[in-house]
Amino acid sequence: MGFLNEMLAADEVYVPDISVIVDGSLRESVIRGEVRGKVLIHSLIVRFFEEEEKKGSSIGKLGIEELEYINDAIAKMGLTDFVRIEYIDTVPREVARVDDIDIIAREVARELGATLVTSDQTMKSVCEVMRIKYLYLGKEKNISELEKMFQLERGLMSVHLKEDVVPLGKRGKPGAWEMVPLGTEPMKREQLEKMVRELISMAHRSNDTVIEVRRDHSLIIQHRDVRIVAVFPPVSDGIEITAVKPLVKRRIEDYSLHPKVLARLEEGAEGILIAGSPGAGKTTFAQALAEFYLSKNKIVKTIESPRDMILPPQVTQLSKTMASSEEIHDILLLSRPDYTIFDEMRDTADFQVYVDLRLAGIGMVGVVHATTPIDAIQRFIGRVELGMLPSIMDTIIFMDKGDVSKVYSLEMAVKIPEGMREQDLARPVVTVRDFISGDAEYEVYVFGEETFVVPIKEKRQGRPQHADYRVISRIARTLRKYVPPSELSIEYGGPNMIVIKVPEGYMGITISRVLPKLESLKRKYNIDIKVEPRE
Numbered sequence: 001m002g003f004l005n006e007m008l009a010a011d012e013v014y015v016p017d018i019s020v021i022v023d024g025s026l027r028e029s030v031i032r033g034e035v036r037g038k039v040l041i042h043s044l045i046v047r048f049f050e051e052e053e054k055k056g057s058s059i060g061k062l063g064i065e066e067l068e069y070i071n072d073a074i075a076k077m078g079l080t081d082f083v084r085i086e087y088i089d090t091v092p093r094e095v096a097r098v099d100d101i102d103i104i105a106r107e108v109a110r111e112l113g114a115t116l117v118t119s120d121q122t123m124k125s126v127c128e129v130m131r132i133k134y135l136y137l138g139k140e141k142n143i144s145e146l147e148k149m150f151q152l153e154r155g156l157m158s159v160h161l162k163e164d165v166v167p168l169g170k171r172g173k174p175g176a177w178e179m180v181p182l183g184t185e186p187m188k189r190e191q192l193e194k195m196v197r198e199l200i201s202m203a204h205r206s207n208d209t210v211i212e213v214r215r216d217h218s219l220i221i222q223h224r225d226v227r228i229v230a231v232f233p234p235v236s237d238g239i240e241i242t243a244v245k246p247l248v249k250r251r252i253e254d255y256s257l258h259p260k261v262l263a264r265l266e267e268g269a270e271g272i273l274i275a276g277s278p279g280a281g282k283t284t285f286a287q288a289l290a291e292f293y294l295s296k297n298k299i300v301k302t303i304e305s306p307r308d309m310i311l312p313p314q315v316t317q318l319s320k321t322m323a324s325s326e327e328i329h330d331i332l333l334l335s336r337p338d339y340t341i342f343d344e345m346r347d348t349a350d351f352q353v354y355v356d357l358r359l360a361g362i363g364m365v366g367v368v369h370a371t372t373p374i375d376a377i378q379r380f381i382g383r384v385e386l387g388m389l390p391s392i393m394d395t396i397i398f399m400d401k402g403d404v405s406k407v408y409s410l411e412m413a414v415k416i417p418e419g420m421r422e423q424d425l426a427r428p429v430v431t432v433r434d435f436i437s438g439d440a441e442y443e444v445y446v447f448g449e450e451t452f453v454v455p456i457k458e459k460r461q462g463r464p465q466h467a468d469y470r471v472i473s474r475i476a477r478t479l480r481k482y483v484p485p486s487e488l489s490i491e492y493g494g495p496n497m498i499v500i501k502v503p504e505g506y507m508g509i510t511i512s513r514v515l516p517k518l519e520s521l522k523r524k525y526n527i528d529i530k531v532e533p534r535e
Contacts, residue, residue, distance in 0.1 A: 012037035013114035014135065017102040018045055020119050022063055023201030024194065025137035027070045034135070035117070036082050041067075042108065043089040044101045057216045058232040059200075062193060106132065119201050138201060144223060145195050146243050152182045157279075158245065163189045163238040173402060192239040196230050199223060212306030213321045220306050220321075227308045249310060250284055252292040258436050261397075261407050265289070266296065269395040270363040275376035276399035282367045283309060283343055285399055289365060290315055290341050298338035298363075303328055303353070305344060325349045332357055339363040351383050358392045366393075373398035373406045374442055374453060377432065378489065378534075381451050386444065387412060389430050396432075407435040417445050418456050449485040450476045454492055471525055475500065478517050482509050489534055496527050501534035 014035055020026040021041075029035045046067070052060025074083050092107040102123060109116040110132045118124060119138035127134040149159045149167065157170040157177060167182040199221050202209035213220035217235035221228040229242045252262075265272075274289075276282045287309045290300050294314060302309055305320035318328055332340055333356075342354055345366045358364045370376040376396050380389060389410055396408040411433065416426045432442035443454050452472065472490050475498065479488055483506045493499035502510050510531050518529055 013112055014039045014117050015105050015109040015114050016117040017105045020117050020137050021066050023119055023197040024066055025119050026117060027073055029137055030083055031073055039085050040088050042105055043087050044104060048101055055216055144198055149182055150245055153180055159243045161187050161241040163187055163192055189239055192241055222306045222308050225310055227306055250288050252288045255404055260436055264395060271358050271393040272365045273376045273393050273396045274367045275370035277371055280399040281402035282399050286341050286343055286365060286367050293339045300339050301337040302341040325353050329353050333360055341365045343367045348383060355384055355392050373408055378453060386446055387428055409433050409435040417443055448476055450488055452490055474521055479514055482513055498527060498529050500531045504533050507533055
C-alpha cells in the first residue's frame with residue numbers, strides 16, 4: 001500500500017464505508033462542508049452495489065443512485081476544487097476475505113492515516129478501540145420522517161405512501177376506520193428513497209430499528225413500535241411504503257371475558273389458537289395474553305416475523321426471519337418456556353413447529369388468519385392427523401373488530417357421526433363446541449380418504465335426511481380424479497346445500513369438469529352444490 005501514500009497531500013483524505021453511501025449521509029456532509037478533500041471509495045463497494053443491482057436488489061439500486069447523487073451535488077454546487085472523488089482497488093494484506101467490504105475500507109483508512117466515514121455504531125466503536133480517525137455521521141434523531149407522518153392526524157392506524165400518489169392514512173380502529181389524506185402533493189420517488197435510507201441508517205446505529213427481512217425488492221423493518229414494509233419495482237409499479245402502528249395496548253381484563261373463558265386460559269388451555277381476519281385485533285390480544293401469563297409467573301417467549309409485539313423485557317422475542325425453523329425449535333425445546341406465542345403462523349413449517357412444541361409439552365398460542373372460527377381448525381386439516389387435533393389445540397379464540405366474538409373447544413370420541421345411522425359407521429369424531437354454552441356446532445371426521453367438517457346446528461335446523469354421507473361419498477369419489485384428497489373439503493352449507501371447497505388452483509377444473517358430472521345427483525336428491533375457494 002506504500003504507493004498510495006502519494007495520494008496524501010495537504011488535503012484531508014476520507015474513506016467512506018457502505019453505510020454512509022446507502023443512507024445518504026456522505027452526500028449531506030459534503031453539501032454541509034464537513035467533508036473537504038479526497039474521498040477514496042473502494043471499487044469493491046461499487047462492485048457490491050453493481051452485483052446487487054443485477055440481482056434486482058433495492059439496496060444495490062439505492063447505492064448506485066446515491067453515488068450519482070454525490071457526483072451531481074459536487075458539480076452543481078461548484079465543489080470540484082474542494083471535494084474529489086477517487087476510486088481505489090487495493091486490498092490490505094491483513095484482510096483475509098475480499099467480501100468484508102467495510103473491513104477493507106477501515107483498514108485502508110488505518111494504513112493511510114485517513115478518516116473513515118461511517119454511520120455504523122459498531123464501526124465507530126471499533127475505530128475508537130483501534131485509534132483510527134473517523135467521522136461519525138449517524139447522528140441520533142428524536143423522530144423519523146415516518147413517525148412525523150403519524151402526527152399529522154390523531155388516531156392513525158397506518159400510513160400508506162406511494163410515489164406519484166398523495167400520502168394516505170387509516171384513522172380509527174379495527175372494523176371502524178376511514179382513509180384520510182396526509183397531504184396535498186403526490187409523493188416523489190426521492191422522498192420515499194430518503195425515508196428508506198434513513199431507516200437503513202437507523203438500523204446501523206440503534207437497537208430501536210431492526211431490518212427484519214431484506215429481499216431483492218422489499219424490506220420489512222421494525223422501527224420502535226412501527227412495522228414498515230417497503231416494496232420496490234419491478235415487484236411493485238412504484239416505490240411503496242406501508243407503516244403500521246399499534247393504536248392501543250390492552251390488558252386481558254379489558255376484554256370482559258366470560259369467567260369460564262378466563263378460568264380456561266389461566267388453568268386449562270395449553271393449545272390456543274387466536275384467529276381472525278387481518279386487522280381484527282389478533283396480535284393485540286396475543287400481546288395481552290402474553291402479559292397475563294407473565295403476571296402469573298410463567299416463562300413466556302414469542303416467535304414473530306417481524307418482532308413487533310410491545311412486551312416487557314422479561315419476554316424473549318425470537319425472530320423467525322433471523323433463524324431457521326429448526327433453530328427456533330431447538331431453542332424453545334431446550335429452554336422449555338411455559339408458553340410460546342407464535343404470531344402469524346403462515347406456512348406448513350410454522351404449523352409443524354407449533355405442533356412439535358405442543359406435543360413436547362410446551363404451552364402454545366398460535367395466531368392465524370381465518371375468516372370464520374371453524375377456518376382456524378381447517379388450517380390444520382391435511383397437516384396433522386385428525387386424532388391429534390384436540391391434543392394440539394384445545395381452545396380457539398376468534399377475534400372480530402378488536403374483541404373476542406367466539407370461543408371453541410375440541411373433544412375426541414368414537415361415535416356415529418350426526419346424520420349416519422348404521423352402527424358399523426362409528427369412527428373417531430372431533431366435536432367442536434361453543435365453549436361457553438357447551439353446544440356442539442361442528443363434527444370433523446374422516447370418511448374414505450376425505451376429511452369432512454360438518455355443521456351440526458344446520459343439520460338440526462332441517463337438513464334433509466337424504467343429503468347424508470352417501471351423497472357426500474359420491475361427490476368425493478368424483479372429485480378424487482381431479483383434486484388431491486388432502487386439498488379437498490366438503491361441507492353442508494345449509495338445507496339442500498353442499499359446499500365443495502378446493503384451493504384456487506383447482507377452481508377451474510372443479511367447475512368445468514366436476515360440476516357437470518354431478519348434475520344427475522343434484523336432480524335426484526334436489527340439492528344444490530356450490531364450489532368455493534379454500535384458504
